[in-house]
Amino acid sequence: xxxxxxPQDFRDFIQLLPEPLLLVxxxxxxxxxxxxxxxxxxxxxDQLAGQALxxxxxxxxxxxxxxxxxxxxxxxxxxGALDLKQNQTTAAKRRVRCEGAALRxxxxxxxxxxxxxxxxxxxxxxxxxxxxxxxxxxxREVLERKRAEALVDGQREVLELIAHDxxxxxxxxxxxxxxxxxxxxxxxxxILLLEPDGVHLRYGAAPSLPQEYNDAIxxxxxxxxxxxxxxxxxxxxxxxxxDIAADPLWEGYRELALAHGLRACWSTPVFSTHxxxxxxxxxxxxxxxxxxxxxxxxxxPGADDLxxxxxxxxxxxxAIERQRAExxxxxxxxSERQARLAAEQANRMKDEFLATVSHELRTPLNAVLGxxxxxxxxxxxxxxxxxxIDTIVRNARAQAQIIEDLLDxxxxxxxxxxxxxxxxxxxxxxxxxxxxxxxxxxxxGIRLQVVLDPGAGPVAGDPDRLQQIVWNLLxxxxxxxxxxxRVQVRLQRVNSHIEILVSDSGVGINPAFLPHIFERFRQxxxxxxxxxxxxxxxxxxxxxxxxxxxGTVHADSAGEGHGATFTVTLPVMVLxxxxxxxxxxxxxxxxxxxxxxPLSHMDQVLQGLRLLVVEDEPDARELLxxxxxxxxxxxxxxxxxxxxxxxxxxxxxxxxxxxxIISDIGMPDEDGYDLIRQVRQRGVRIPAIAxxxxxxxxxxxxxxxxxxxxxxxxxxxxxxxIASVSSLASWSxxxxxxxxxxxL
Amino acid sequence: xVAQSLVTGNLSELDIxxxxxxxxxxxxxxLAGTLQDVVGLEEAAGFISVVGQNMGRQLDHxxxxxxxxxxxxxxxVAAVLVDLKQRIQxxxxxxxEDDDKIVLGTTSCPFAEKxxxxxxxxxxxxxxxxxxxxxxxxxxxxELQETIATGSPGCRVVVYLKPTLESEATLGREYFQGPPTx
Numbered sequence: 001x002x003x004x005x006x007p008q009d010f011r012d013f014i015q016l017l018p019e020p021l022l023l024v025x026x027x028x029x030x031x032x033x034x035x036x037x038x039x040x041x042x043x044x045x046d047q048l049a050g051q052a053l054x055x056x057x058x059x060x061x062x063x064x065x066x067x068x069x070x071x072x073x074x075x076x077x078x079x080g081a082l083d084l085k086q087n088q089t090t091a092a093k094r095r096v097r098c099e100g101a102a103l104r105x106x107x108x109x110x111x112x113x114x115x116x117x118x119x120x121x122x123x124x125x126x127x128x129x130x131x132x133x134x135x136x137x138x139x140r141e142v143l144e145r146k147r148a149e150a151l152v153d154g155q156r157e158v159l160e161l162i163a164h165d166x167x168x169x170x171x172x173x174x175x176x177x178x179x180x181x182x183x184x185x186x187x188x189x190x191i192l193l194l195e196p197d198g199v200h201l202r203y204g205a206a207p208s209l210p211q212e213y214n215d216a217i218x219x220x221x222x223x224x225x226x227x228x229x230x231x232x233x234x235x236x237x238x239x240x241x242x243d244i245a246a247d248p249l250w251e252g253y254r255e256l257a258l259a260h261g262l263r264a265c266w267s268t269p270v271f272s273t274h275x276x277x278x279x280x281x282x283x284x285x286x287x288x289x290x291x292x293x294x295x296x297x298x299x300x301p302g303a304d305d306l307x308x309x310x311x312x313x314x315x316x317x318x319a320i321e322r323q324r325a326e327x328x329x330x331x332x333x334x335s336e337r338q339a340r341l342a343a344e345q346a347n348r349m350k351d352e353f354l355a356t357v358s359h360e361l362r363t364p365l366n367a368v369l370g371x372x373x374x375x376x377x378x379x380x381x382x383x384x385x386x387x388x389i390d391t392i393v394r395n396a397r398a399q400a401q402i403i404e405d406l407l408d409x410x411x412x413x414x415x416x417x418x419x420x421x422x423x424x425x426x427x428x429x430x431x432x433x434x435x436x437x438x439x440x441x442x443x444x445g446i447r448l449q450v451v452l453d454p455g456a457g458p459v460a461g462d463p464d465r466l467q468q469i470v471w472n473l474l475x476x477x478x479x480x481x482x483x484x485x486r487v488q489v490r491l492q493r494v495n496s497h498i499e500i501l502v503s504d505s506g507v508g509i510n511p512a513f514l515p516h517i518f519e520r521f522r523q524x525x526x527x528x529x530x531x532x533x534x535x536x537x538x539x540x541x542x543x544x545x546x547x548x549x550x551g552t553v554h555a556d557s558a559g560e561g562h563g564a565t566f567t568v569t570l571p572v573m574v575l576x577x578x579x580x581x582x583x584x585x586x587x588x589x590x591x592x593x594x595x596x597x598p599l600s601h602m603d604q605v606l607q608g609l610r611l612l613v614v615e616d617e618p619d620a621r622e623l624l625x626x627x628x629x630x631x632x633x634x635x636x637x638x639x640x641x642x643x644x645x646x647x648x649x650x651x652x653x654x655x656x657x658x659x660x661i662i663s664d665i666g667m668p669d670e671d672g673y674d675l676i677r678q679v680r681q682r683g684v685r686i687p688a689i690a691x692x693x694x695x696x697x698x699x700x701x702x703x704x705x706x707x708x709x710x711x712x713x714x715x716x717x718x719x720x721x722i723a724s725v726s727s728l729a730s731w732s733x734x735x736x737x738x739x740x741x742x743x744l
Numbered sequence: 745x746v747a748q749s750l751v752t753g754n755l756s757e758l759d760i761x762x763x764x765x766x767x768x769x770x771x772x773x774x775l776a777g778t779l780q781d782v783v784g785l786e787e788a789a790g791f792i793s794v795v796g797q798n799m800g801r802q803l804d805h806x807x808x809x810x811x812x813x814x815x816x817x818x819x820x821v822a823a824v825l826v827d828l829k830q831r832i833q834x835x836x837x838x839x840x841e842d843d844d845k846i847v848l849g850t851t852s853c854p855f856a857e858k859x860x861x862x863x864x865x866x867x868x869x870x871x872x873x874x875x876x877x878x879x880x881x882x883x884x885x886x887e888l889q890e891t892i893a894t895g896s897p898g899c900r901v902v903v904y905l906k907p908t909l910e911s912e913a914t915l916g917r918e919y920f921q922g923p924p925t926x
Contacts, residue, residue, distance in 0.1 A: 026923055070797055073875060075918035079790050105883075105920030112920070134782045 010103060010113065019117055024100075026072045026112035028053040028065060040096070040118055041084060058083040058093045071100030072112035082118070147182060151311070154178025158315055168323040172205035172316065179293075179312050180208060186296055188262075191270070191316055192220070192229050193289040201233060204289055213260045217253075227253045228267035229290040236287050238268040238309075243298040264295040266305070270313045273321060288320045353520075356536065360402055364395035405537045409520065412544045419462040419548055426498060426570075427452045429463055430491055433470035441478050441487065449488040456493040459570045461549045469545050472538045473502040473566050480564070481506030496572050497551075503565035509557035517555050518543040546570070605726050607632035612651075612658035614644040614675060615691075616667040624662065624691075624721075631722050641670035645678060658686060660728055662721075665692035665703065676707040687732045689724060691716060773858040776865050788864040793917070796871025801922075803828055804876045816880040818905070822846050825873055825903075829854070834869075839900070844908055846877075851898040863893040867917075869901060874919035877903055887916035 011032040014021040020037035024030055033041065033048040041048065041056045053068075054061055059082050067080045077099040084094045097119040104113040158178060161171045172191050179189050190206030203218045220226060222234040227250050232239040241247045242264050244257045250265075257265070272286045291313050293305070301309075371388040374380075380388065411417040430452060441448050459466075470489075477487040481504045490501040509517060520540040539555075546553045551570040557563065611633045615621040618639075625637045636651075636658065638644045644663070651657045661679070665672035676688055689710040690703040703711040709732075712724055779788035807824050808814060816824060822841055825848060829836035834854035840847035853859045859866075870886040877884035885904040890896040904911035 069922050070794055073797060073878065073920050073922050074793065075920075076793070077790065078794055079787065080794075102920055106923050111923065131782060135778060138778060138781060 010115070014115070019119070022048075022053075022116040022118065023103075024053055024068065024114045024116050025110075026068055026106055026114060028068055030056075031113070037118055056085055058085045067098075067100070068112075068114060071114045071116075072102045072106055075102060077101045077117070084118075150181055151178075151308075154181060155311065155315060158319070162319050162322055165326065168319060169205060171319045173207050175312060175315055175319070176205050176207055179308060182308055183293075185299065188294045188296075189312075190214070190229075190292050190294070191289055192217070192233075192292070193320065194222075194233055194287055201229060201290065209262075209294065210260045213256065213262070216256055225249055225251065227257075228265040229292050232267040232269050232290050233287050236269055236271075238266070240266045240301060242300045245298075261296050262294045263297050264299040265292055266301055266309070267292040268309050268313050270316045270320065273314070273317045288317055291316055353536070357402075357406070361399060364399040364402075367395040368392050368399070405541060408541055409537055409544075412541070417544075417548065419465060421460050421462055423458045424461045424463045424466060425458055426456055426466070426491055426500070427454055429467050430470055430489060430500065433467050433474055434489065436471055437474045437478055440475070444478065444481070445484050446478055446481055447486045449486060451488070451490040451492075453492045456491045456498050459498055459549070459572060461570065465545050466549070469542050469568060470500060470502070472542045473500075473568070476538055477502050477504035477506065477564075477566075480504065493572070494569075497569045498572055500568040500570075501565060503563065505563045508560045508562040509555065509564050510560055511557070514555060514557060518553070542566075542568075604632035605722055606729070609633040609660065609725070609729055610651075610656060610658045611635045611725065612644060612647060612661045612686075613637040614639075614641065614661065614663040614667075614672070616640060616664060620664070627718050627721065628662075628725070633725070640667060641672075641675040641678070644675055648679065648682075648684065659732075660725055661686050661688040662691055662725065663688060663708075665690055665699070672708075673702070673706045680707040687728050689728060691721070769855050769858040772855065772865065773862055776862045780862065780864050785864060789867045792864050792867040793871050796868045797875045797919075799868070800872040800875030801879065803872060804879050807876075816876075818843070818846075818881060821877055821880050824876060828872070836899075836901075844905055844910070846903045846905070848873075848901045848903070849898060853892045853899065859893045860895075861893065863891060866891050866893050866899075869899075870917050871919075873901065873903055874917060877905065878919035878921050881905055882921045883907065884919040885911045885914070885916045886919070887911075887914040 010023050014023060014032060014034045017034065018036060020040045021034045022030060022037050023032040030048050030051050030053055033043075033045050035045060038045040038048060043056065048056065054064060057064060059067075064082070067078070067082075070080075071078045078101065080098050080100065082096055082098045084096055099117040099119070100114050102112050103115050104110075106112045154174075155178065158171060158175045161174055176189050176191065180187055188206070188208040190209055191204035192201040193204040194201055199221055201217070201220045201222060203214055206214050217227075217229070220230050222230045224231060224234055225248070226234070228239045228241050231249050239249065241249060244250045244254060244263055244265060250257060257263075267290050269287045270289045270291055272288055274285065291309065293301075293309070371392050375385065375388055408417065430450070434448060434450060438448065474487065474489065481487060485505045487502070487504045490499070490503075492499050492501075518539050520537065543553055546568055549570055551568060553566060553568045556565045556567070606628060609632070611628055613621065613624050613628065613635055615624060615637065616639050621637050621639065625635045629635045636647055638647050644661070648658075661676075663672045663675055672690055672692065676690075679686070679688070687709045688707065689712060690708040691712050692699070692703070692714060700711045710724055710728060712721065776788060776792065779791060783791075804816075804824075807828070808816065811820070813820075818841075822838055825846070826836050826838060829850065832854040833852065833856075834850055835852050836848045836850040838846065839849045855862070855865055866888050870888060874884045874886045877886075883906055885907070887902040887904070889900040889902055891899050902914070902916075904914075904916070
């Protein structure tokens with residue numbers, strides 16, 4: 001539209017168009033209105049012509065003019081909105097969309113000529129509404145999308161941290177911040193971790209909660225009324241508290257929470273991922289901790305919140321479990337390492353030991369072979385030959401000892417070492433050990449000091465092994481004491497223990513080595529240049545043997561160069577009242593001291609007596625038989641009540657009735673009481689002695705009541721038994737020849 | 745430690761791309777985008793035109809006041825167009841200038857990368873240029889021959905100073921002088 005067309009042309013033109021159109025001057029005077037516009041403005045077209053626009057439009061004047069000015073500057077439609085007056089008298093308004101453009105611009109001669117297109121179709125309003133709606137929808141979508149993106153990004157960050165083994169605190173903190181970023185209501189969240197004791201919750205991560213609050217809840221004990229988190233962990237289900245001020249669960253913690261401005265708290269347990277299905281949750285997937293969302297105003301959760309909670313708790317579970325698995329793995333690795341080190345150490349010690357054993361076995365063997373070869377090759381004078389033979393014997397013995405020691409250790413390890421336990425008189429054991437080492441001590445000019453308390457004892461033990469113990473300690477003492485030194489042995493009773501102390505003035509023991517001194521294969525110096533030789537088994541054997549005897553051994557030393565003391569303690573045997581002096585045990589090297597010694601003056605006291613001995617235990621039976629027969633009696637020994645009755649029967653017939661019956665009480669099938677009852681029932685009035693381990697006074701009374709004339713408790717002194725039998729015989733066997741004078 | 749820096753309150757040291765220029769450019773981008781999506785490119789352009797016109801008038805007034813003149817000559821108008829763009833980091837330069845038209849070009853946009861995909865924002869340039877030229881020289885038709893917004897490496901803007909055959913043949917917005925200010 002180049003030429004300035006006349007308004008009239010335009011006026012005609014707009015009449016042809018159906019949309020509401022106005023021709024308006026830039027000075028806001030209505031030039032023309034078509035029928036549709038007139039209808040819209042509720043006026044007649046010719047009424048409008050010449051009117052000011054603000055007569056029909058309620059839009060404030062300056063706004064209106066501004067709009068018209070803008071339209072006047074542009075050939076293209078400029079969109080605006082006008083408020084129309086309903087009719088000229090009322091002030092009610094309707095908003096219409098208006099599009100205006102300049103048909104003719106301003107000039108010096110005339111104002112601009114504008115075409116205004118008005119739009120009040122239903123869809124116009126709709127279009128505004130639609131516009132608003134669309135904008136809102138779009139905004140919401142954008143927000144949603146951003147939230148979802150943030151959520152995904154946040155989760156991805158957390159998972160990456162987990163995958164890179166970031167410390168748990170870091171992971172949980174990032175998770176919390178990521179969750180908080182999702183909320184628009186100023187949400188603060190926290191994770192608490194359940195301790196292995198299953199009772200206490202400790203701080204996991206809560207970067208936005210006040211530190212004071214976090215400190216106050218750290219270590220919270222779970223229970224049915226302990227706020228949201230404690231209760232959630234206890235019940236293993238979510239606990240939603242929409243208003244802390246009113247909820248009874250928060251009673252004990254209300255003030256604390258309110259003081260920090262916390263009004264709502266939704267807590268959900270973090271369940272282990274092993275067994276996440278609902279069914280197994282019933283059975284109780286373990287609770288690892290709790291995830292809580294706090295708000296500063298009372299609030300209830302929406303669907304989005306529940307989704308977020310699910311996501312966070314699942315991610316937290318993964319992180320926590322991964323860290324725990326990691327800790328487990330490290331612990332396992334460490335214990336594996338320790339085990340391996342221990343095994344390597346043991347191996348090394350065994351290797352050292354083997355080397356030592358070979359050396360120790362070879363050394364005496366060298367001497368034996370060497371001297372034997374020499375003897376074979378040459379003739380020597382007697383003293384040299386004797387010396388050679390002594391050397392050979394000595395070394396062979398030494399080697400035999402080494403092998404014995406090895407076998408003993410092997411027996412101990414495999415649990416096959418048996419003790420032959422009896423009552424033992426320690427002084428003689430110690431004496432015997434001393435005798436064995438005296439030559440070695442003399443050879444080194446070492447003084448042996450002995451302090452023996454004869455009242456120290458008895459103990460229950462194996463005399464051979466006890467002697468081995470003392471001998472080992474003495475040998476060591478002598479070996480590690482230089483020429484001219486001193487070794488002392490002390491035997492004493494201390495309360496309810498017997499102590500054997502072996503001390504020396506020798507090289508002493510390094511305090512660092514002292515704790516290991518009784519270990520197998522351990523020597524303070526196991527190098528090839530070591531001075532003192534030996535296998536390092538002696539003390540280990542001592543310790544094992546002392547253990548088997550129920551005792552203890554320990555070593556003391558003031559340090560290198562200051563000698564050492566070994567102390568063995570053994571428990572004292574419990575003596576019965578009235579017991580005579582204990583029998584001496586067999587001693588290894590001397591002639592056996594037999595029980596026959598005290599009886600030498602009782603040799604034939606039981607001459608002429610016929611005795612029936614009833615004892616089921618073979619060794620005991622043999623002993624009694626030997627003892628009684630050795631005193632001159634004629635003994636029939638049987639093993640049971642039945643055999644005894646048969647023997648009696650036979651003796652009735654052939655006239656060799658026993659003069660005295662000596663019977664054990666405790667026998668299988670029929671015991672001593674049964675025997676004597678049956679004997680008495682048959683009217684047999686042979687005197688009988690009950691010889692039994694049942695030794696209480698009621699046993700005594702029962703025996704006498706059952707028909708025995710005497711009751712002797714086991715173990716019995718042989719001389720006592722002989723005397724008892726003899727005494728009983730003198731009262732009840734008139735035809736017996738009077739015995740020779742007795743001296744007890 | 746990462747955790748430590750998250751806990752302390754000194755967020756101002758974090759490396760976040762946010763300051764006023766970026767914020768405002770982003771805001772405009774978002775507005776334009778929403779408008780484009782909701783009402784369509786043409787109408788969006790239309791809305792932005794109104795904005796641009798108002799801004800153009802204001803700038804015209806500012807320059808005139810600063811120069812102490814009531815009216816700009818063609819040379820002054822061309823210089824103003826270049827200068828105002830320089831000031832807002834759109835480095836425009838004059839490619840051609842004669843009685844019929846002024847041709848300007850640039851390789852950078854004041855909106856920077858935020859303009860890509862937002863051709864509606866070009867209406868700012870069109871209207872600012874158009875209204876300053878029209879206000880002083882009576883008429884302007886602005887043709888956006890090439891724009892960074894639509895993917896070109898640079899912008900080429902032709903401002904026709906009078907209706908000619910050439911200007912008739914092009915697509916562009918026409919601007920007129922407004923009423924004399926009282």
